[in-house]
Amino acid sequence: MSALDFVVLIGSMLGIAIYGIWRTRGRRSLETYLHGDRKTPWFAIGLSVMATQASAITFLSTPGQGYLGGLGFVQIYFGVPIALIIIAIFFLPIFRRLNVYTAYEFLGRRFDGKTRLLGAALFLVQRGLGAGLTIYAPAIVLTTVFGWPLDLTIICSGLLVIIYTVAGGSDAVTVTQKYQIGIIFAGMITAFCLLVAKLPAGLTFTDTFALAGGFQKLNAVNFSTSIHERYTFWSGLLGGTFLMLSYFGTDQSQVQRYISGSSLREGRLGLMFNAVCKIPMQFSILLLGVLIFVFYQFEPPPLFFNAASSQYLAEHSADQKLRAYETDFNSAHVQTRQQLEDWLKARHNGDQAAATAAFAGALTAHRQGEQIRVAANEELPVKNSGATANDADYVFITFILHQLPHGVIGLLVTAFFAAALSSKSAELNALGSCTTIDFYRHLIKRDATDAACLAASKWFTALWGLVAIGFALYAHLEENLIQAVNILGSIFYGVMLGLFVVAFFIRRVGGTAVFWAAVAAQMLVFFLYFIYFNPIYFNPPISYLWYPLIGCAACVLLSLIIQAALGATSKSAPASQVS
Amino acid sequence: MKHPAATEPSACESEETGLPFFRSWKSVYLFVLGSFIFWVALLVALTKFYS
Numbered sequence: 001m002s003a004l005d006f007v008v009l010i011g012s013m014l015g016i017a018i019y020g021i022w023r024t025r026g027r028r029s030l031e032t033y034l035h036g037d038r039k040t041p042w043f044a045i046g047l048s049v050m051a052t053q054a055s056a057i058t059f060l061s062t063p064g065q066g067y068l069g070g071l072g073f074v075q076i077y078f079g080v081p082i083a084l085i086i087i088a089i090f091f092l093p094i095f096r097r098l099n100v101y102t103a104y105e106f107l108g109r110r111f112d113g114k115t116r117l118l119g120a121a122l123f124l125v126q127r128g129l130g131a132g133l134t135i136y137a138p139a140i141v142l143t144t145v146f147g148w149p150l151d152l153t154i155i156c157s158g159l160l161v162i163i164y165t166v167a168g169g170s171d172a173v174t175v176t177q178k179y180q181i182g183i184i185f186a187g188m189i190t191a192f193c194l195l196v197a198k199l200p201a202g203l204t205f206t207d208t209f210a211l212a213g214g215f216q217k218l219n220a221v222n223f224s225t226s227i228h229e230r231y232t233f234w235s236g237l238l239g240g241t242f243l244m245l246s247y248f249g250t251d252q253s254q255v256q257r258y259i260s261g262s263s264l265r266e267g268r269l270g271l272m273f274n275a276v277c278k279i280p281m282q283f284s285i286l287l288l289g290v291l292i293f294v295f296y297q298f299e300p301p302p303l304f305f306n307a308a309s310s311q312y313l314a315e316h317s318a319d320q321k322l323r324a325y326e327t328d329f330n331s332a333h334v335q336t337r338q339q340l341e342d343w344l345k346a347r348h349n350g351d352q353a354a355a356t357a358a359f360a361g362a363l364t365a366h367r368q369g370e371q372i373r374v375a376a377n378e379e380l381p382v383k384n385s386g387a388t389a390n391d392a393d394y395v396f397i398t399f400i401l402h403q404l405p406h407g408v409i410g411l412l413v414t415a416f417f418a419a420a421l422s423s424k425s426a427e428l429n430a431l432g433s434c435t436t437i438d439f440y441r442h443l444i445k446r447d448a449t450d451a452a453c454l455a456a457s458k459w460f461t462a463l464w465g466l467v468a469i470g471f472a473l474y475a476h477l478e479e480n481l482i483q484a485v486n487i488l489g490s491i492f493y494g495v496m497l498g499l500f501v502v503a504f505f506i507r508r509v510g511g512t513a514v515f516w517a518a519v520a521a522q523m524l525v526f527f528l529y530f531i532y533f534n535p536i537y538f539n540p541p542i543s544y545l546w547y548p549l550i551g552c553a554a555c556v557l558l559s560l561i562i563q564a565a566l567g568a569t570s571k572s573a574p575a576s577q578v579s
Numbered sequence: 580m581k582h583p584a585a586t587e588p589s590a591c592e593s594e595e596t597g598l599p600f601f602r603s604w605k606s607v608y609l610f611v612l613g614s615f616i617f618w619v620a621l622l623v624a625l626t627k628f629y630s
Binding site for chain 1: 595596597598604607608610611612614615618619622623625626628629630
């Protein structure tokens, strides 16, 4: 990165943080600290919900997912519109009517204290770990690529977000997210436009799609009913709906965003904004990855996108076997490119037979190249445990670094940090709120004043920030980053959703039944994860997208069975009558 | 510590969308579902046409 890139990065990050602190100065009440000033319009809520979900991982890792696996990953978002409509109709009006600070307060009013604590504890465990990932994931990629010290990057970005989140609370999160998402969109649109401009001159829009389609990169929808396939239409629609319902409906980091609106209308419209925009947004990011794939068919790609692997290759130039892999890979690329140029000429001349033959040749040469890449990757961990083989997270950053001009590099790295900080601040704000309201005020100091709760909330927010930094400093990931975050959520979200589904819709179930049902359902999901998700015991493993559905269904069914065994409950007020 | 009282939804919070073309929430939800179906259809067409 040049000096210009650093000026763009540091200026933007510090500028937004200072603006957030300045705009929210003088917040002295618990109500405004946790809920904001209750004047947030729907557009700001919509952007805030979007920025909370779209972390740096979304923008770093998703294009790589598109590059390697095509558009199929978009199916995970098929559940978003349905889930958000359900939340707008059922969840949001009740949260607003009860004027709760956290979603788990509602569980306490509907059931009892222990169920509220269970819901809050599940949130704190999964979101506490998730917050560590949010900060670790971009840091590991950016520091590997730029050679920055990993620990220092994690600590500096972590402390920056802690400072403005602690200072300004919920409003600081919303205010800064507006500008952060602006930078993110500016960066991604710039990258998209420059990438399109860099594609070969003779390659038209339809040629580009035909090429990508020929390499199976445009297979966006898969109607397979196999539960072992990770991304299908059905796992996205059914499993994805449960995953998104759990995330948007029961995760305090999201609930806190949309209950801060000035009215029910603002919250609902903010959610509907996301329901309409989420699929096209993810499609565009994946398409960016597919276009990078097309670009690298005409420009030489690196043997490894992973920076650690590339560095290992550069440092071990005497390694004959790896050098041979690199030479073979480069010649396979030259063949692919030659065949694709022949295909393009034949296609433009209307020679269908020659075009088909040339494309078949390109596919063969490309497959050969990929086999060489896989074989070379398999060589690496044996020789260097630090050089892992997961390329998806490094595809986009490699493209940015080697193909885009200075200034734009700074803008995009700023966009990644903006995304990391925006989701991180919402998570810390939610973790601090939940610990204060559901544990400190509920368990430790029931007679705490507003001022004491406000002070406690600031301390807990800072504490969770430090926990996240600590987790990030010791984290190690085997999975592709965006998948790791979704897998972690899938393990806990189903049971959390089950608690809320019972609370909203099954009036005859009481607190004791749902509490033990949730504990048993969570044990079941852990069992499934460790046994059926583990290829050692069960191959191929069940797609993680089904875990929220399984966890939710188990919680609901078990609560009905346990309640039947316990007999009729006296605490059976329907959700709409809870006060 | 004083807990904020549960508030009743005011009349303006109940059904008004305030949008020019969508007077009821039902029509907003139908629009969202319609846009979802549009995107799924587009993605299915992309899959069928280019694979």
